Structure formats: C-alpha cells, structure tokens
Amino acid sequence: MTITIPPTIRGIEFSADMLFVTAKAWILTLLGRFLPDWLIVLASITISGVVILCLGPLIMMYLTLLERKLIGRIQNRYGPNRVGKWGLLQPIADGIKMFTKEDIVPAKADKVVHLLAPIAIVVPALMIFLVVPFGERMTAVNLNIGLLYFIAVSSITILPIFMGSWASRNKYSLLGGMRTAAQMISYEIPMTLAVVPVIMMSQSLSTNTIVLTQEGSYDMNWFIFTPWGIVGFVIFFLCATAECNRPPFDLPEAESELVAGFHTEYSGMKFALFYMAEYMNAFTLCGIAVTLFLGGWQGPFFPSWLWFSGKTFVLICVMIWFRGTFPRFRVDHLMGFAWKFLLPLTLINILLTALWQFTSNLAAWLWSILILGVSLWTLVKLNRTFVPEKRHYLLES
C-alpha cells in the first residue's frame, strides 16, 4: 500500500459534477493551512471513511422506508405516512425503537460469538462501499483489483451469518444459517462468472476503469447494450438478489418455516445491525451492477453522482418490485436454479463474449442472439419441471 498525498487539490473548478470532490478538496486545503502533511493524509482517509460510515446507515434507513412505501403501493396501501411528512421520519423512529429495545441473549448461547456476529456482518457490507464509484473521481479507494475485492469481501458475509446462527443455539437459527451458507456459496459462483465477461471486455479489475471503458457517444457503450451484457446483467442481478437474501430468494429467513432464520434470537440493536447489513448489501450490489453493466456514473446533462444514484435507485426499486411480486422459492428449486441454469448460462456467456470480441459487427449480434437463444432453450428444456408421480400411501391393514 503506498501512502502518498492525494494529487494537488487546488485549481479544481466548481461544477455540479465535482460538487463533492471539490468540497473534500476544499476541506483538505483548509486543514492544510495548519496541519502537517501526514495528518492531511489521515484526514483525507477519515473524511472518506466518515462519509461512508454515515452513508451506509443512512441509505439503509431510507431504503427500509422506500421499500415499505413501494410494497404498500403494490399492495394498494399507503405505507408508513404518519411520522413526519410522507413518513420521512419513520426510519428515525424505528431506529430509536431499536436502540431502546431490550437486548436478549439466550441462556445457552455462545455469548462472545453471539455478540460478535452482528458487528462482524456490518464490516464487509461497509467495506464494499470503498470500491463503489459513486461518481467521477468519487471512488473512495481506487483499487486496481476493485472488482475482485468486492467479490472477496462479499464472500466473507457468510462467516458472521454462521457465527450468529451457531451461537444462538437455536434450531431455526442453525437451519437458517446452513441455508444461507449454501445459498450464498451457490449464488456466488454464477455471480463471479457473470462478472468475467465485463473483465474480459474492459481488461481491468478496477471499478473506475470499468466505468471509463463504457464511456461513449450517446452513452450507448454501456455493457448492457450488448447481448452478453444483458445476459450477464440479468444473471448478476438475480444472483445479487439471492446474495443479499432478498425475496424471492429469502429462504434463510423464511418466516413460515424458520421463524426468522439466522437472526431469530437477535433483538434490539443487534437485530438492527443484521438488518442494516442486508440493506447496505442490497445497495452496494445494485451499485456494482450499475458500475459493471449500466455504465456507472456515465450519462448526459446531470452530474455523475446523480446518474449513479438514479441508476442504483432504479435497480433497488426493481428489487423491491421483485419482493412485491414473487413468492418464495422452494429450497431444491433455488439450488437447482443456480447450479443447473445460471451456471451453464454464465459459461455460455463467457464463450459468447470471446466470440463478440473477435467479430464486432452485425454478424456478432446475430451469432450472439442465436447462441443465446439456443442455449437458453436447451437449458429450459433440460430444467423442465419434474412432475412426480402420484404417490400412493400404503395403509396398514
């Protein structure tokens, strides 16, 4: 890790696009008047860190509100509208409630692990924020292995869930934890493979570079406007939905079977932390999806961060829309969907991308659509619903 002073911060002209960048630069310049250089470095890190640390919970809070409103509308209800105008203060009220609730620890629980789990689960969720490019020059840490970092860090999420489920000494928790682990490992694989075409085309693992690769006239260079891109995006988005255990992939917390899954035994702020991690994961996964396939911050007329937020907002709304629409998967269907449908499709998609790279014209489109159609059809045929025979129960005579 190299530690250097950020590039000179003076001389950045003010524009809406650079609003936050300029603000940070301005603060640093101000501090530079009376602080040594090494403290400036720390301050730079601190500012980004604090912003992210505040942003995460804030996003989570208002995502819950958004979700409740949207789901309400989908179900012909109003949703929360009492606390504040349009219920805008509802998350704060909820937060206060969470803070003041009693913290219950089961008698036989593994107390230390039980305590550590909710803390540990927030960490990777927040760490992913580091590589999300919120706008032009607004990536907190421009890692050259950003995408891999994202995949690696999001794979840690399993561990705290295991900790929580195991430490609770509750059968529902344990079953929920097992299910979560199985599901997350399964869906991590197609998700990683769905990202591979993007890496192939942009020749970089850095999220910034990936966004820059998608720059183009009229913004039609977004990866989603290619056959492999749209397939990759759909797979990535489905896997992302499964990764953050949102409906219709919310098997781990299936209320009707497992009470509340791995956080059955959690209450109060610990529960809130689990909740927070889930929503922050949803946000970051949508943000990464935007970065990878939807051109990140790219877009005309509006500032880059607005574009990014808008796209992410749309994706999150789609996630909520999913929740309002689909019933929960069955466990075997869930696993089968990942292993027997998404995984082969991603592999085909990778091959397709290689093909695309070498034939970039109309023929490539035709080829791609043909191959995708045929493979999709084959996969659907191979995965056709198995109708079991009618069972006959032998009655004891």
Add this chain to the structure above:
Amino acid sequence: MIILPLPHILIFSLLLFAIGIYGALVRRNIIGILISIELMLNAANINLIAFSKYTSLAPETGQIFALFVIAIAATAAAVGLAIVLALYRVRKTVQADEVHLLKW
C-alpha cells in the same frame, strides 16, 4: 511502501508453521488437524510471496505458486472433510486416536 526485513517475515511464517505443526500433532479432532494443516500451508504461502517479492527477478512466480497452493489447499480441505464426514457416518467419531484399526 512498507519494507520489513526479510528474516522477520520468515521468522513469523516459521512461527505460524510451528503452531500449525503443533496443532497437527496434538489435536485429537480430525477437523482440528485439517485446520492446522491449513495454517501450515498458509505459512508456506507467506514464504513464497515474501521470497518472490524480495529476491526473485520474476515476481509473478511466487504468487502463482501461492495460487496453486491455495487451490491445492482447497482441494485437500474438501476431500479431507468429505473423508471426515464418511468416517463420522461409519464410526460416529471424529477423534483421530479413536480410529486405530490399522495396526499390528
């Protein structure tokens, strides 16, 4: 760039390795032994990377071999744990010194 003296890293990895050996020698639980072996492999990896960083002219080499070691470790863990599960199913135990049919 942080430059530690190479011997420090080596001694660190030696200690890690020794701890791993201790676990492998002493733990009764087979899963515990497997975990200790992972620790040893990890120590070896640190060495590989340190050497490639400090002495090699082709710095990719060490990293690639570390990569291979990680892959092999994953394989070993998977197979080992499968064997443990099979053993547990048959003998209802995972203690290494309770499985000693294969002796004189």
Add this chain to the structure above:
Amino acid sequence: MVTSDQILLVPLLPFLAFVVNILAGRWLKDRAAWLSIATSSAACGIALPVCWAVFQGAHFAHQGTWLMLGSTPLRFGYLMDPLSATLLFMVTVVGTLIQIYAAGYMHGDPRYSRFFAYVSLFMFAMLTLVISDNYLLFFMSWEIMGLCSYLLIGFYFEKLSAANASLKAFLTTRVGDVGFLLGFLTLFAALGTLNFSEMNTLLAGAHKTHFVLNTGLLATAALFIFCGTIGKSAQFPLHVWLPDAMEGPTPVSALIHAATMVAAGVFLVARSFTLFMAVPNILPVVTAIGTITAFMAAFIALTQNDIKRVLAYSTISQLGYMVTALGLSGLGAGTFHLITHAFFKALLFLGAGSVIHGTHVQDIREMGGLFKKMPHTAVTFIIASLALAGIPPLSGFWSKDEILLAAFGSGHFLVYGVLLLTAFMTAFYMFRLIFLTFFGAARNPGVHAHESPALMTVPLWCLATGSVLIGIPGSPFMHHWFQTFIAQMAHYPEYDPSAFVMACSIAVAVLGIALAGIMYLRQKHWAAAVAKTFPSFYRLSFNKFYFDEFYFAYVVKPFQSLGRALFRFDETVIDGTVNNAGRATLFVSAVKQWIDTYIVDGAVNFMGTAVYFFNSIVKRIQTGILQNYLLIVFVSVLAFLFFELKF
C-alpha cells in the same frame, strides 16, 4: 436433379433399415416393415431418375481407391450403364412391391422385424451388386446375398426341413462361389484388373492392338466365373438347392429365389459378356448347360404337386432359358427375359403365397375351385402364367421369342427344338397348376380359402400390370428399343424377327395350355394314364432325375465316410499321443512334488518364521494412531535437518 453420387444412397438406405431393424427391432414391432418399405421406396425414388437418365443415354461411374494390392490399386466404385440401370430399375421396383406384400404376408410372425432386417440386408447387397463396378465388390455383395438367402430360407428354423434346406442351399451355392472366386482371381492374374469397364476396354482393345491375351487363362477364368452362375442361378448340376429353398417364406421365394438373387447369376454372365465373347469356346458350354437346365427343370415341373416347387422348377427352367440366350450371344434377349421373368415370376410366387396364405396348404391336389374365392389372386396368377407361357402380347412372349429367335437365327436347331419343347412343357405345367388350383371342384373340404388383404393384392396387381407392360419396350411395337439399348454394352449378333419362330412359339404355348385344359378339366383320367404309359419318364420326372439321391450317394456319403475315418484317426492316434504325454507329466511332477514339499517349502517356511519372529518385535511401532506417525516423521525430519546442517 440426378447427381451421380446420389446413387450411393440406393444401397445405403436399405442398409440403414437393416441396422435399425436388427438393433431396435424388438421395439419397432410392426413398424419394422414400414421402415424397410420406406427405405426401399426411397431407394426406388432415388434410383428411378438415375435409371431414367441412363435410359436417355447418360453414363455414371465413380471410383475410389479402397486398398493397394502391392502396387495395384484396388478400386471400389459404382458403374451405371444400361445393364445395371435395367437391373436397378427391376430390383428396386420389384423389391419394394414384394416388401409391401410381405408386410401383409408376414403379419403376426414372432420374428417380424428380423425378417425385414434380413430382407433389407438382402436389398442392400443386391443393390450394391447391381451398381458395383468390379468383381470384388460384386463378389462381396454376392456373398452377403448368399448369407441372406441362407438366413431367410432357414427363417422358420424350428422346422427341421427348413434348417436342412438352408444348409443345403448355402453349401451348394458355396461350390459355385468358390468357382467364382477362383474365376475372378484368375482373371486378375490374366488382366491385372477386376474392374468391368477396364476389363471391357482391355478385351475390346485386344482385337485392335493385337495385345496378346492369355486366352487359356481367360478361358479358365470364364469357366470358373460361369461356375458362380451355375451355383447362384441353380443351373444344371447345382440346381438342387433351389426347390428346397422354397421352405422359406413365400415373399423370400419371390424376391430372392425368383426375381433377383438367382438372376444375379445371369447378371454375372451378362456383366462378363465381353469375357465370354473373347473366349468363344466357353459359349457352347454355357448354351449346353442352359438348355439342359431349361429342359430338365421343365420336365421335372410337369409332375410336381407342391405349388411352390412347380414354380421353383419353372424358375430354374427359365433361368436356363436366360443362360442359353447368353450362351447364344444373345445379351439383349437374356437380359430382357431376366427382367420380364422377374416381374411375372415374382407375381407367380406372390400369387402362390396368397393362395397359401388363404388356404394354408401347399399341395395342389388339395386345392381346386379357388377362382371364385380368390378372384384377385387368381386373375393375376393367370396373367402371370400367360406371360410365362408366352402368350402375346404379354411380356413373356416377347422375351422368350427373342431367345428362341437367337437359337433359331444362330442355327442351333437342336437347341431351338429343345427350347420349343420346353416352352410347350412350360405352358402345360403352368396351366396344369392353374387348372388344378383355381378351377374344378374343391377337392379338400377342409380348406376354407379366403381372399388376401389389400396389402397383398395391391402389389399383385402392380406386378400384373408390370408383367403385361414390361415386354413392350422389347417388342416390335417399340422397335426393339430395349435390345438396342442393351446393345450399347457389347456387340453381338442380332437377328431379324421371324414370323415362323413367333408362330411356332404361340402354337406350342396354345397347345400346351389346351392339353393341360383337356387333361385336368375334361379327361381327368388321362393324367394317370400318361403316367402309367410312360412309367420310367414319370418316375424320372417325379423324382427329379434322382439328383438328390445321386448327390447323397456319391457326394454326401463319401464325405461322411471320410469324416468318420478322420474321427477314428483323431481318436486313436492323436488322443493316444496326448494321453501318454499326460502320463509322463504326472510322473515327473510326482518327483518334483517331493522336492517342492521338503526343500523349497522348507526354505520358504523358514523365512516366514524368521520374519514373523522379528516382526513380533518391530510391529509395536505401528500403533495405528495417525499422530504418532506424524510425530515420528516430524522428529525424523528434525533429526535429519539437525545432522544435515551440522549444528
């Protein structure tokens, strides 16, 4: 349109049907027939345009090297010339019709799919044979046909007679096949090629360039090749298998033993026609064999009572006609008769099959009065018989007339006379068969005849149409188009049509029919009276010239005796030697056993005991506990390191 390589599909399609039927027959069940029919029809559909193109004057050939024989390449290929086109047309059409018929005839048979597998294999072989362009490929398909014939004659192998008949057919034709093999190998030695076209070129060129041919070798080759014909086409000395081959299912008799396979022998002669022409000494032999066969078979047919046997002898007789024609250098006449005969004889067999299907008896003495009950069968049967007897304008008349003309025109009056007599006998025995079968009163009240299903009668009518019309291309109405067409193949003497010959031919045919009518419809005691008047002739005819007995006494018996003698030799001399060797070995091993027990085993046991003793001390290290081993390994490595690094 016709592309030349498309012709390869013609044999391959039936082969496909064979493979599918033999592998998936159990599953296919009744669909096996339709698979075979479909592939045959497809082959027919592909073959007909090709044939049409050849009739228009086209000529296809293609070759590919199969293997190198020393420096001589052995090429496989196909050859579409007038001869093969004619045969291809006949085989595909007749074969398809017979298979359709067989779908009805074989219905309910437990080995239904296997039957069609065999038939498809046969079709494959026959079609390959027809389009093959060299003797080797020809011979290979010839042998496959022999195999199919064997399998299909013995199709009802539960019946001892059928099994025996198949064996007999196989062994008898084998004699001819060996001759054929020797023949074309000799030819290869003489000419250095097996290809028909190349052979023709070489032989034709010999006249012009005075290229010295080894005539003696060629004559031997031709003679040997003719042996193949004798075997396959059931000519005089080796004809005995064909009547017995009637044990097979009737469609098989029609397809293999009347229309196609037996005609392959004639086709062989036609194929090798230039060779036979090049060595003229052979042709009289051919003529003689053919004439003898024709007469003898017709004579036997006069007294046979089994409906299929009569037809079988008739087939032999007609094949004799064809061979005679070829022997008289009448390539056109022989081929023409081959084609027409294929149609009406297939029809006759199918008609006979229909009769058997309807009555479940084969002996014509138990039939009678079937005309009313089986009108379609009867009418088509009569049409075919008229064609066979040589009543104008049916096809048989034109082709038979050609042969008689060739005999008459070439001045072989003896041959002509015998053939004319044979023609008379042919008309007689055919109509004896018809009158006994379809007319008169029903002699066996136990037989309840019924007409066959449409699946069987429709092919009958198709073939009847063919029998009527197929003679037209060779008749004066079309200016002997067929003969001209075949004459592209080779030059042979042609004769002007003779009204006398035609008249004689018609006269003997009518006479024969009339005599048969009188003997078997009006004056029924005449037949017995004739038999009584000429007892020796009757017995000779009825017992088929005592051929089977002759072969049994002079061929089978000696072989059996030889076999028995060899068995004795084997039992006494060879077995004795072996047994004595065994005894000697026993003695030696007894000595060795002693050494083994006390010296070798003693040493081994001592070693074992010693090892066991030390082992009981050392084994204590093996605790079975994994980590003990690990510790030992670790300490050992440590010690090794310590000493190696010399601390």
Add this chain to the structure above:
Amino acid sequence: MTLFGWGVLKGMGVTFKNFLTSYFRKPDEGGIFTVQYPEEREGTAENYRNFPFLVYDGAPEKIRCVACGICERECPPKCIHIEMELDAAGKPARKPAVFDIDYGLCMNCGMCEEVCPFDSIFMDHAFEVAAPERQIGLVRHKKELLKSNEYFREIRPALASAIDQKRKAVEEKKKAAAQPASSQSSGGTGSL
C-alpha cells in the same frame, strides 16, 4: 409453448399496474382501500353491536330500566352490577341506583339486550372505549351508560322505531284498559 420467463414478466406487470393504479383509482376500482382511521371513518352497520348502554326517554331521570336484574343474572361473564334504588320509605323504587358494566369483562354477546323485558338495555355502536388503566378505567357507571332514545334512534333507526311503536301500542292498550277499568271497575292488570 410460451416464451420462457413470460410468466415472470406478467407477474411483475400485475404488481406494477397495482402500483400505478394505487395513485389515481378509487378504492373499489382497485385503488388504495386503506381508511385513514382517525381522519376518515367508515360508518357502522345498523346491527353492529359493541357494548351495552341504557336508554332513557326524554330526560335521564325517565330511565326505562326497572332494575329487575334479569340482565345481571343472564350475563355470561357477569359484568353487570345493579343495585335497586330505594325510595324514602325504603321500598324499591323500580329504578336502578347503581348500574355498572365492566367493559373489560363484557364479551359483546348481546344477551342483556335479548332478555331485557323493558327495552331498556341495548348494544351501542361506540367502539373507542380505550382507557389508560384496565381495572377501573373500563368500568362504566350509570351516568355514562345512560343515553337518550334519540341517540338510540340515530344509531339503530329500524329497531328503535319498532320498539317505539311497540311501547306506544302497549301504552295505548294500557290507557284503553285503564279507562274501561275505571268505568267497569273490572280488575285487570295491564301488561306485566
């Protein structure tokens, strides 16, 4: 065979339509059917029954109840408590001195209404009876329970008018009986 995934999209279409229509459709046409309770209220059905109340005619003094105690006896959870008022002479004044109903115990069965021979006790429509304390706060005393006949007519017009007619008929009958009784002096009690 339909397009793969079509069902998924169709389902999403349904929910999206619901989402959109929730903004501009009326409740019975598929819009939001939530009633924003304190501000908006739905009326109650006439036969809705909640807790009992006592009817008086005209003035609160003219209470119909005669403190016969039938309802007290019949009440399954025994939530009614009645004490007869005694007049100056110490005789029962056919009037309740105390009439308490514990709403916390009442199970809204309506038995009291059924058994009351004096058409005095009826089930109310008021449901906002929350109290900060459940022991005392939910006990209703006579003063709170008394409601006018007009109120009764307002909430349950059909029943109220029927009862009014019946009472009027009885009244007239009594009057008619009283007059002949006065003229013919034949002893005949009116209705009980």
Add this chain to the structure above:
Amino acid sequence: MPILEIAAKYTTYAVMAVILVFALGVVTLRNLFHCALCLAAALIGTAVLYVVLQAEYLAAIQILLYVGAVVTLVIFAIMLTEHLAGKTVRQNNSQSLPAIAGLLGFVSLLTALILKTPWPVTPTALQAKVLVMGLGKALMGDYVFPFEVISIVLIAALIGTVVIAKKDQPEEKA
C-alpha cells in the same frame, strides 16, 4: 512520510502478532467452532500481510477462497459432526510434551538458520510491481501446464468428494 511509514511498519508487526495469537487460538481453543473462526481471522490477517507485500490479487484470492470457501466448508463439517451440546471431551492427545519439545528445537534451529543465511535481496525485485494482467499472462503462458493440472486435480477432488461423502444407497428392506 517517515511518521506514517513507521506507523505502517509497526502496524504490520501488530498484524503479525495478531495473526500469531489467532493461530495459537486455532490450536489451543477447546471449542472447535471458535478454532475455525480463529482460523478465519488468521487468514484474513494473512491477506492483510499479502497486501503489505504488494500481492493484492493474492490477498483477494486468499479471502475469497480460504475465508469464503475453505472455512465455510470446515464450519459445515464441524456442524455436521459435532453435537451442539458442548461435551467436555479431551481436545489434545497425550503427545503434546514431545511435540512442544520437538517444536522448540525446530524453531530455534530454523531461526538460527534464517538469521545466519545471507538473503540475496535484490533491490530491483523490491521495485517491481506485479500487475494482475502480468499474473494472468504468466498463468496462461509459462505456467499453463501446471494450471491445467490444477484444474484436473480440482475436478478429480470434486468428484472424489462427492463419491466419498455420498450416502450409501439404503438397502432394500425385505
């Protein structure tokens, strides 16, 4: 920036110490689940060390494969084999004393060796930066054969694991 660098250096030593502590936890803790968690922590610490050694790619892979996959697998196995009610079973066997003795010898021997050896530290190597692309090219170029072999090993292990862990077919009951 001397201050920052010194801070980073000692932070690294601290990380090393933490790793060692967790590693000791791995081999000494009685509860196997805690051991696995300690292993995860030690591995994550190692990943940090990789970052310090400028092997970012490997750090990510370490986390992805070790923490994401291997530790999860281990925890799965622990959950499947260990009864949840904590039994008080002996976790160490009787050979810890010889093991510790041997290890002391081992560590002292190798420490002396490490300190004695003149390591050929090349300054050029210290400056060299390994890019992910270079790694990929090396993997697909010089090391393609071992790479393929590894893939075969992985597949074999996958199949072998399934075969071993698969339940035997339930026997038909008469």
